Amino acid sequence: MAIDNFPAQLQPIIQEGYLAREFSAGLQSRIAFRAIADREIFPNRIGESITKTRKGLKAPVTVPMNPSQNTNFDNGLTPSTWSVEQYTLTINQYGDTIDLNVVSEGVGISNQFLANANTNGIQALQSLDRIARNTLFSGPAGGVGGYMGGNTRVTTSISASSTQVSVDDVRGFERVLNATGQVVSVAQSSGMTVTIGSNAYTLISVTYDSVNTSTTPLGASGVLTFSTAVSVSDGTEGNPVVASTAPLVLRPNNRLTTAQLVAPEGNYGSNNYITGDTLGIQTVLAAVAALRMNNVPTIDGAYHCYLDDQQMLGLFRDGDFKYLYRGAYGSETYRSGSVVELLGVRFIPTTEAPLQASLGSGIIHRAIVCGQGALIEGDYNGSVDIPDSERALVDNVDGIMMITREPLDRLKQIIAQSWYWIGGFALPTDATVNPSIIPTSTNSYLKRGVVIESL
Template identity: 40%
Template sequence: MPINNLPSSIQAMIQQGYLDRTLDEALRAKLGFRMIAEREPFGGKIGESMIKTRTALLPASTTPLNPADNRDITSGFGSQSYGIEQYVLRVDPYGKSMGLNLMTSGVAIGNQYLLNASKLAEQATRTIDQVARNALFGAYLGGNTVVSTTEGAAGTVIHVDDIRGFYSQVGPNGTLTAVSATYPLSVTVGNGVYELVAVQADGPNPASPVDPLIVYSQVGSNTSVAFGGISGTLTFSSNVAVTDATAGQPVIASNAPLIFRPDGSLSTSGIAKGTRLSIDAILQAKSTLEANNVPAGDDGLYVCYADPLHLTGIYRDPVFQSFTRGRLDSEEYRQGAVAELLGVKIMKTNMNPTQQTSNGVVRRAIVCGVGALVEGVYTNAGNAAVQDVVRDELRTVVNGIAHVTREPIDEAKEVVTQAWRYLGGFAAPTDALTTPAVIPTATNSALKRAAIIESF
């Protein structure tokens, strides 16, 4: 496709690199959740889910060697191997386009072209950032839900608001395994502890399933009020007491990610009205990551994503007020912004999910360490070969997002098309095999590299 089929003003922008700069500025200014993702190559097909494997730590060897065992070439060491665990990574295509009419554009063609490019770039990066956010919060909200329907009598089945975090777990050989009678999961329902043996989501199979291990009931529909939630039923090996199977009772998996609430509530709907974000909650989240041996960023800081309204709770915290008392020249009070706190870098964002409850709007912050999120980078050789056909001048790639310009091909040859294209996906890997037997301060959570804080 020759570049000289485009207007001269657009040719100059492409040839002199104006487009690269415009795209880079639009992308760089808005990156948020995606910035913490570690990139991994994805060699499958578009739309496929791929099982990725990671290795666990070797346990400490504190038993002294027996000199009597030193009889062969092993010197009495014996043999060992590290465990493996798996997670699901899926790659999908994303993209949008705009047309630029050369005849009816109200401003100079060159300016309109760059404006469209900037708008498309902002849309692209915000879209991908939301995909990353959905994967991160979707994983770390799992295993924490509530009973949604009160049962009239004791039984083995309860209906819950969200089945995420319950339907699968890392099996004994490291593979992702559906919960079953063979591989049960211990779950706390209300005040009782029960063995979960089966999980079923409400409704028919979706066109694009979230996870191949989810079993759908084929009746009803998703009624979850949680962010990205999937309502369904949990079946246990024994009857659940009526007092536990009451609407609103917390349901928490034994390997669930940790969610901190300043008032100590066990569910989102149970948070007391007026509960605010506190320094102690941020410290608990950060300390838990440290206890799990989750590394901080290159700057030595963990990252906390929080929205501006959520952060106002910090200013009401007596501990924060005592830290800054008499320091009217501090940036926190002069600029109204908290940048670093307790070894945590605060990232303001308007994208964190909220949830309406009877007591008000619950806001969520999330504290992340290295490896909390993985981005699958599509590496299909055939796709690369196809893209080689397109001349470099008409296809600009910035931060993994392609901006493509197409010459006018309509009958009047008046409409230039601009589009963005991204091939990728995100997943939150587990660290289920990093147990207290390996690191004594570690938690039992399968997902250990982030922690959510909920409050008003």
């Protein structure tokens, strides 16, 4: 396309493709959550949602047919069908821009032009990665929650048996899948089984607090209402509150809630020394075992574990890990200071892992171990069809549109460098995979990831 309307200093950069390369180079930041997503083309417009249906399987037949009933046209068989479940994918537009004043930049206009493209690229991918991360942990709007949902704790002790209990985070409790696989509010269903303390109760409604006091990242505090009264012993502050359909959340030393995590190297009595609840290889292997029991497929032969560098440090301090690598201190794992692949897990350090302020024992870190299909990315198929105009350069870099507009101001001095992405993320459920289909599977709606909390 014609580039005559751009300053002469920039025309060689545009012709040689340096601009797109700088934008693409900026997309190589230390972030990784978007990589877990399976990409799909979204045919609808911005702001619209599409509901997709996933079919389940049929339970195996282990009882032989009765020969005396093998008659008539149906041969004694009763037709059965597979169950279905649905998930909703919504797309929105995200973007930002930066201006380049060709006069004030002077002789450095070329360098500034490329620097802006690189900065836009970093911002774009970091934005998409954070949206993917938030969806993975918190869940999309209107869904059944994310991989941190349905697992919280009582925040205020009840003084007498009550049907209402205040909790730190109501995500994962608001919606259920009905008999036809549709996502509905818990109030429109027969209820959700929730374990509080030591006993199970039936949840019938969820109310958000007018002022959010949740300590959990992206959490929402509120009140859970049950069909029967919760006992005082179960409704005591700090007790775990776990939905029967909640994804698995693991903590070192089998801690039941986030608030129970114990700080490293704490002395508790003369004969009781606690090393602390930092990440260890056994907790990671427990997550892998859970994924395998649900028959979650791997990603290129291994599960992905996204974690921050502090959790990686805890892994290197773990006794089992050091025993595994005893005599191998010259290995690439120790030389580079990062685990590439170990015991069927590919460890991917990221600076985007969610952190939580201390609840008394230190900052809380969260890793997630994922298999294939844990996240779906929907890209608007109309993005690539937007025509170039004579006044702008339009480049598509990995689904992100980079727009460079010529100076349109009165003095013809300000170039606009922008980016936008039209798409969204969704968490497909696997509720139809139950113990009748896979005997080792769980009842969780979301089975393709396991969150690990540690200090």
